[in-house]
Amino acid sequence: MTRTIGPAPGIAEMEAAARAAFSRIPQAFAEHLGEVIIQVQDFAEDELLLDMGIESPFELTGVYEGVPLTERSIEHSGTMPDRIRLFRLPILLEWCERGDETFEHLVGHVLVHEIGHHFGLSDDDMHALEDQVL
Template sequence: MALELDEEAFETIVTDELDQLPDEMVDGLDNVVFVVEDRPEDGSLDLLGLYDGVALTERDRYGFGEMPDRIILYREPLLTISADEDELRDEIHITLVHEIAHYYGIDDERLHELGWA
């Protein structure tokens, strides 16, 4: 049974979990916005989050006027896999770390080795 939480309460938890991340992880984020959406475009519940941008390791020129990269968290999939609020917080935290890692150019294979995938 999926956890139920309205959009505002969910976004508050996302903000709380962002605040819990180590400074060295978030201080390097440049021109990145965090977005909460209900579901991925395909409507599936399989994807918890997405990094939409160009990783630091792959950037050629990046400067003034660039659209911000986005880190998207999908509310309904995260609620579906969470039995309670503590579990939801853990899943949001892991998803944030995972997507921020993609910003820094860390791929899924390396994240798996580090225990974050």
């Protein structure tokens, strides 16, 4: 695949790609996402990387922060909404390294993977969901 070289997509472009992918989540899943917040930032902060045992900030493309539906109980009512954060620069690096998919597809892939964590899905189930979204 040949790409034209231009400016790297910014945070706003990545948010738009993530929201477009989010809008294609099947209704059976979307109705259980509730108030999940999607945020984009350049990198994960050092504390998160340390907590996850990740040495390089380029190794983390996204993270789900919250309590998976499979682990929720009444004790979790009143907590902050779940959040999915996408990390722009690691995603851009992966996009450049892969060279075989669109930016929008890769953003959607990372988003669906993190949504899968919200549902407590296996990797196979995440791939099946991704096939429906992308």
